[in-house]
Every structure is written in C-alpha cells, then in structure tokens.
Amino acid sequence: MTETLVKATFDVYRYDPARDPAPRYDRYELELPRHTPLLSALLKIRAEVDPSLTLRYSCRSAICGSCAMQVNSKSRLACETQIGPELDRDGRIVVEPMRNQKVLRDLVVEQEPFWRNYDRIRPHLILDPTKPMPEGKETPMTPAQVDRFMETPRCIACAACYSACPAVEADPAFPGPMALAKLYRFVVDPRDQAHQDRLVRIQTDGLWLCMRCHLCTEACPKDVRPSERIRDLKEMAIAVQGATETGSRHAVGFKENIRERGLLSEMKLVRQTSGLTGLLAQAPQGLRMVRKKPEILKRPHPIEGLDEVEKIYDALDHPEAPP
Numbered sequence: 001m002t003e004t005l006v007k008a009t010f011d012v013y014r015y016d017p018a019r020d021p022a023p024r025y026d027r028y029e030l031e032l033p034r035h036t037p038l039l040s041a042l043l044k045i046r047a048e049v050d051p052s053l054t055l056r057y058s059c060r061s062a063i064c065g066s067c068a069m070q071v072n073s074k075s076r077l078a079c080e081t082q083i084g085p086e087l088d089r090d091g092r093i094v095v096e097p098m099r100n101q102k103v104l105r106d107l108v109v110e111q112e113p114f115w116r117n118y119d120r121i122r123p124h125l126i127l128d129p130t131k132p133m134p135e136g137k138e139t140p141m142t143p144a145q146v147d148r149f150m151e152t153p154r155c156i157a158c159a160a161c162y163s164a165c166p167a168v169e170a171d172p173a174f175p176g177p178m179a180l181a182k183l184y185r186f187v188v189d190p191r192d193q194a195h196q197d198r199l200v201r202i203q204t205d206g207l208w209l210c211m212r213c214h215l216c217t218e219a220c221p222k223d224v225r226p227s228e229r230i231r232d233l234k235e236m237a238i239a240v241q242g243a244t245e246t247g248s249r250h251a252v253g254f255k256e257n258i259r260e261r262g263l264l265s266e267m268k269l270v271r272q273t274s275g276l277t278g279l280l281a282q283a284p285q286g287l288r289m290v291r292k293k294p295e296i297l298k299r300p301h302p303i304e305g306l307d308e309v310e311k312i313y314d315a316l317d318h319p320e321a322p323p
C-alpha cells in the first residue's frame with residue numbers, strides 16, 4: 001500500500017554568526033508521509049537541498065536529548081515529533097534553535113552554561129568518608145525510598161526546560177529546572193550524606209529565583225515535572241533552615257497573609273519579606289504606589305468564608321487526616 005504524502009512547508013532559522021549580519025528563515029517545501037519525524041525531514045533537506053543546514057542529533061530514539069529545538073514555538077525533540085500533527089495545527093512548521101542559549105550556527109546552541117549549572121549542584125552521591133561503602137556489596141533501598149525520585153532518572157538533559165524557563169532568561173544565576181530536579185534526586189537519596197548541606201547551599205544559590213510558572217514542566221518531553229521538584233526543594237529547604245532568605249520569607253509571609261484574612265496585605269508582605277531595612281530601601285517606590293493606590297495602606301478586612309480558606313490550609317497541612 002502506498003502512503004499518502006502531505007505537502008509540508010518548513011521555515012527554518014538560519015544564522016552563522018561568523019558570516020551573517022542577522023538571522024533569517026529559509027523556506028523548504030517537501031512532500032512526505034504524515035508520520036515522518038521532523039528530524040528525518042531536516043536530514044532530508046540537508047542531504048538533498050541544502051548541505052549547509054546545521055543541526056545536532058545522535059540517537060534518533062528520544063534518548064540522548066541532543067535534537068531538542070523549538071518547533072512551532074514549543075521545545076520538542078525533533079526525532080519524536082511527527083510532522084502531520086504540527087501541519088494540522090499550524091499549517092507549516094517553524095523550526096528554531098533552543099532559547100536561553102547562544103546560537104553557534106543554525107539550530108546548534110552553546111550548551112556550556114547549561115552543563116556548568118549542572119556541575120554546580122554536585123550531581124553525584126556524597127558519602128560519609130568515615131563510613132565507606134562496604135566493598136563488593138550493594139546498598140539496597142526500599143521501594144518507598146526509590147518512589148521519591150522515580151521521575152528524575154527519566155531526565156535526558158535535553159534542556160527543553162532550560163529553554164522554556166523565564167527565570168533563566170531573566171537571571172543567569174538561576175541554576176535552571178534540570179539542575180534543580182537533579183539536585184532533588186540526591187537530596188532524597190537516603191545514601192547521600194550531604195542533603196542538609198545541599199539544601200542550605202541552594203537557598204542562596206538560586207533556588208528562590210524560580211517564578212513558579214511551570215513552563216518547564218509543560219516543556220519536558222519525559223514528564224520529569226521539574227517545577228514540582230523545585231517546589232519540594234523549597235519546602236525541604238525551609239524545613240531544614242527556616243525562612244531565612246528573601247524568597248523563603250516571601251513564600252511564608254504570603255501563606256500567613258492569606259490564612260489570616262484571605263487577602264494579601266501588600267505592606268505587611270513587603271515587611272515580612274524584606275524586613276524594616278528593606279521596607280525603607282523601597283520607600284520611594286512605595287510612596288509612588290501609595291499615591292496611585294492609597295488603599296494599600298489599609299489592612300484588608302477578612303473575606304467572607306474565611307473558615308473555608310482555613311479548611312484548605314488544614315487539608316494541605318495534614319493530607320492524611322480524614323475530611
């Protein structure tokens with residue numbers, strides 16, 4: 001049986017910083033079976049139309065992570081993205097390099113900062129030097145212990161999360177979702193002896209720069225759900241060290257504010273987050289806000305149905321308790 005072919009239009013980002021004054025998009029039109037992986041289409045373009053097209057790939061099986069790119073504005077693995085559904089949805093396929101990484105040429109980006117952030121979290125077990133592992137013996141874990149990090153080993157380090165992350169874009173000091181998800185994996189490993197130290201260090205090493213937008217979780221092709229692991233790290237960091245950083249104080253203050261009245265008291269939250277010194281430092285900006293919105297100085301009245309809010313907090317604080 002012969003396969004039905006579809007007419008596919010590819011608009012591919014092209015840029016060679018050594019030669020081109022600016023990036024451009026080159027259009028290629030091919031007839032291909034609907035189920036063709038985008039990577040195969042790009043390799044066909046390179047083999048038959050334009051040998052200068054530059055891209056990175058290796059396994060062609062969604063394992064190595066090297067073919068990650070922006071496909072119709074979403075971070076995808078080119079080797080597992082079939083062209084048919086993309087054409088049905090968008091009418092054409094726009095292919096661009098990953099975001100938040102410098103373009104080296106066409107679809108190939110500089111990965112050094114991504115891997116540097118990974119190294120920063122010390123991605124290996126740290127054992128107690130006074131208790132070396134018994135030679136030739138395994139260190140078994142219970143199924144419940146393994147369950148705590150079942151998702152993170154699925155990560156293939158494709159950087160889809162890093163590319164989608166606005167915190168990386170805003171501040172290069174942010175380690176990125178992949179590095180933090182991997183950090184979580186070691187923090188909950190019962191064999192690791194540095195979990196407390198890891199949690200204390202990360203509090204001042206970018207953990208609280210996460211904006212909780214969850215775009216990393218949406219982008220991840222392996223369902224690692226990095227934003228949930230970052231949330232877990234934040235909870236564990238507060239449990240170990242208390243709310244000692246601006247970010248953790250903000251989170252705790254926010255929670256207390258809503259629990260108390262069901263609404264934010266913005267002045268109180270600034271004081272809880274930054275202290276009196278921080279409040280004074282922000283005085284000029286605060287005065288401008290008060291002029292525009294004088295009601296922020298008033299303490300909000302508790303909302304109606306505050307007892308329902310309390311019930312939500314109770315359910316979250318004690319998930320095992322009967323309703």
Ligand code: FES
Pocket residue numbers: 057058059060061062063064065066067068077078079080
């Ligand atoms: S080529 Fe390895 S994940 Fe696509």
